[in-house]
Amino acid sequence: xxxxxxxxxxxxxxxxxxILVFTGFPFLIMVNSSFKNQYxxxxxPWSLPDVFTLENYSLIFSSQxxxxxxxxxxxxxxxxxIVIVLSAMASYPLARLKFKFNKPIFILFLVGMMIPIxxxxxxxxxxxxxxxxxxxxxALIGPYVAFALPISVVIFTMFLKDLPKELEESxxxxxxxxxxxxxxxxxxxxxxxxxxxxxxxxxxxxxEFVFALVLTSSGENATLPLGLREFYGEFxxxxxGIMAALTMASLPLLLVYLVAQEKIVKGVAAGSVKG
Amino acid sequence: xxxxxxxxxxxxxxFLRDKVKTRRQKKNREALVIAGxxxxxxxxxxxxxxxxxxxxxxxxxxxxxxxxxxxxxIGLQNYIDLMHDSVFWLTLKNNSLLVVSSLVTQLPLxxxxxxxxxxxxxxMRFFRSVYFMPFLMSTVAIGILFTFIYDGSYGxxxxxxxxxxxxxxxxxxxxxxxxxxWAIIVTICWQFAPFYMILFRAAIVGIxxxxxxAADIDGARKWxxxxxxxxxxxxxxxxxxxxxSIIGSLKYFDLIYVMxxxxxxxSTELMATxxxxxxxxxxxxxxxxxxxxxxxxxxxxxxLVIFLxxxxxxxxx
Numbered sequence: 003x004x005x006x007x008x009x010x011x012x013x014x015x016x017x018x019x020x021i022l023v024f025t026g027f028p029f030l031i032m033v034n035s036s037f038k039n040q041y042x043x044x045x046x047p048w049s050l051p052d053v054f055t056l057e058n059y060s061l062i063f064s065s066q067x068x069x070x071x072x073x074x075x076x077x078x079x080x081x082x083x084i085v086i087v088l089s090a091m092a093s094y095p096l097a098r099l100k101f102k103f104n105k106p107i108f109i110l111f112l113v114g115m116m117i118p119i120x121x122x123x124x125x126x127x128x129x130x131x132x133x134x135x136x137x138x139x140x141a142l143i144g145p146y147v148a149f150a151l152p153i154s155v156v157i158f159t160m161f162l163k164d165l166p167k168e169l170e171e172s173x174x175x176x177x178x179x180x181x182x183x184x185x186x187x188x189x190x191x192x193x194x195x196x197x198x199x200x201x202x203x204x205x206x207x208x209x210e211f212v213f214a215l216v217l218t219s220s221g222e223n224a225t226l227p228l229g230l231r232e233f234y235g236e237f238x239x240x241x242x243g244i245m246a247a248l249t250m251a252s253l254p255l256l257l258v259y260l261v262a263q264e265k266i267v268k269g270v271a272a273g274s275v276k277g
Numbered sequence: 278x279x280x281x282x283x284x285x286x287x288x289x290x291x292f293l294r295d296k297v298k299t300r301r302q303k304k305n306r307e308a309l310v311i312a313g314x315x316x317x318x319x320x321x322x323x324x325x326x327x328x329x330x331x332x333x334x335x336x337x338x339x340x341x342x343x344x345x346x347x348x349x350x351i352g353l354q355n356y357i358d359l360m361h362d363s364v365f366w367l368t369l370k371n372n373s374l375l376v377v378s379s380l381v382t383q384l385p386l387x388x389x390x391x392x393x394x395x396x397x398x399x400x401m402r403f404f405r406s407v408y409f410m411p412f413l414m415s416t417v418a419i420g421i422l423f424t425f426i427y428d429g430s431y432g433x434x435x436x437x438x439x440x441x442x443x444x445x446x447x448x449x450x451x452x453x454x455x456x457x458x459w460a461i462i463v464t465i466c467w468q469f470a471p472f473y474m475i476l477f478r479a480a481i482v483g484i485x486x487x488x489x490x491a492a493d494i495d496g497a498r499k500w501x502x503x504x505x506x507x508x509x510x511x512x513x514x515x516x517x518x519x520x521x522s523i524i525g526s527l528k529y530f531d532l533i534y535v536m537x538x539x540x541x542x543x544s545t546e547l548m549a550t551x552x553x554x555x556x557x558x559x560x561x562x563x564x565x566x567x568x569x570x571x572x573x574x575x576x577x578x579x580x581l582v583i584f585l586x587x588x589x590x591x592x593x594x
Contacts, residue, residue: 007397014396018404021390025467026407031433032422047436092318095311107315114326116580118528120549121573122329124336124343124556124566129329148325151318180310209415211531212549216557227417231535234421241425248418255413263406270412270472271479274521 029252036246043242058246066221067247070229077139077225078207081146082200085154088147089199090192093158094184098170108159114152119145123216130217141217142225146210150203153273157202161195162188201266202273208255226251330573336566343562355567365568368548371458375465375526375547382466384518387473388511392503394478412471420535423464427451451537454544461536461545465529473518480514481507516590520583527576548572 035043036058038051046052095101096108126145127136135141165188173183214225221232230251237243259266287293337356340349359365390408394401411419426433429449438446450460484507492502530549533539539546539554548568556565 011398014393014398017389018393018398021393022404022407025411025471028422028426028467029410031426044431047431047433088318088321091314095314099307099311101308101311107319111322113580114322116524116576117326117330118549118572118576120528120530120552121333121569122326124562124569125329125332126325144321145325148321151322155318205413211417227415230415230417230421244421248422251418252414256410259409259413260406267409267475271475274476
């Protein structure tokens with residue numbers, strides 16, 4: 003019986019492994035090549051490195067890489083915090099108070115999820131210039147926040163609607179104002195939603211490319227995805243060097259993922275399935 | 278008439294007058310609170326999204342390079358030109374191809390991956406971890422990595438073909454008009470199948486276990502279980518995923534920009550890459566805006582159709 007079960011699950015294993023190779027192989031190539039020297043990469047692309055070299059990584063350490071890294075961290079970090087504050091606040095009247103424009107405003111945000119960001123690229127580019135923010139990392143925060151708002155408002159509104167109404171009633175009897183009520187009582191209960199919103203948006207902002215491409219121009223203000231392209235142009239003959247850069251750029255999110263797997267998976271799922 | 282006397286009565290009775298006054302004050306205060314909570318988000322959203330879309334349409338009515346200050350109002354001429362622009366039609370064709378191929382590759386693969394996660398195989402945590410990884414990698418990094426994978430001389434795909442004796446199929450996959458778009462479709466599938474896996478997994482977790490138990494009692498086979506329980510209950514997720522996939526395919530830009538920049542010979546040009554090159558490379562900001570706004574219209578129409586179909590579906594049930 004046990005043997006029969008084993009034989010039965012063989013096709014499953016086979017399928018699982020085929021997909022594993024499909025998804026995992028590019029990573030393997032990337033990491034493996036990053037430890038090779040140029041000659042070995044050209045002559046023996048498949049094999050493990052004969053001479054395990056860290057030269058490609060030291061090249062990255064002496065480059066602008068960590069500057070790009072820092073830029074990405076600052077922009078994504080600040081944007082995520084602003085998104086959380088703004089969207090949590092906006093969801094309070096949308097979820098808990100009754101007023102005339104409740105539904106239209108909610109739909110206005112909902113529609114934002116469907117809008118191709120490219121539609122707004124030209125006006126945002128001109129707006130950024132006229133605000134004097136062009137070619138600064140601060141230029142990115144506005145668009146990042148704006149395009150993260152729809153999904154975040156929806157998530158917070160869904161969460162808030164599920165909290166019991168009694169919370170407010172007792173607070174109101176105690177003479178608590180809306181502001182105190184929201185920040186002191188409701189917001190602390192939103193922690194799961196906050197982490198979902200933070201994770202979902204951080205992944206997107208960390209990897210964002212188009213706005214960074216259009217709204218900055220000098221290498222000094224490049225974010226990580228832009229910086230990678232810079233490497234690509236600069237090192238185009240040194241492929242192991244580029245592979246090392248790609249590995250380094252992918253590492254942070256992958257490491258965080260390995261540590262907080264369930265949370266990230268839940269965040270991504272919740273961020274996409276709207277009510 | 279009655280209302281007037283009532284009003285007069287209220288305003289002549291101090292007690293009632295005060296009551297109405299405080300009620301009105303309370304209402305005003307409430308409105309102020311609502312505005313206060315909503316204003317910051319609406320301001321940012323209004324400026325960067327709503328205002329921008331309106332301005333895109335406005336700019337699309339001009340012949341304007343974007344570098345000088347010479348605006349020439351030409352009405353809908355840009356849109357008329359667009360209709361006669363063979364490259365624009367090509368981008369529509371390529372975008373449609375992406376939509377269809379995303380639906381038929383990413384969703385099924387994502388579903389298979391999700392189902393595998395529930396099958397009785399060992400080391401599931403490892404499988405799942407690797408399966409999900411592509412989704413976390415930045416599109417630019419993916420683009421660069423796959424550019425090397427597809428490379429004509431030292432790319433892995435060609436090396437592999439050489440290894441199994443299929444040298445005749447070796448080629449520069451991204452440099453060839455007939456293969457470039459397919460090479461990109463495979464890359465997109467690699468990147469996004471994990472995303473749908475996650476959505477399907479979340480949905481499968483939500484299916485009540487006793488349904489399967491009941492089916493087992495009835496002696497249902499694996500395939501029947503899938504066909505009669507899993508698939509119907511996954512329908513809402515399949516619909517959501519399809520919507521995300523369709524809309525997502527319209528927005529595609531980064532990968533193409535990095536891998537082929539629309540080439541060779543426009544064979545991988547998409548609406549977004551075309552809009553970008555017209556605006557920021559060829560400095561036709563007016564024309565670029567009309568491409569942009571067309572993207573918006575198409576996305577809007579698709580959303581509307583999906584919304585109506587979805588409403589009808591919900592109404593039918």
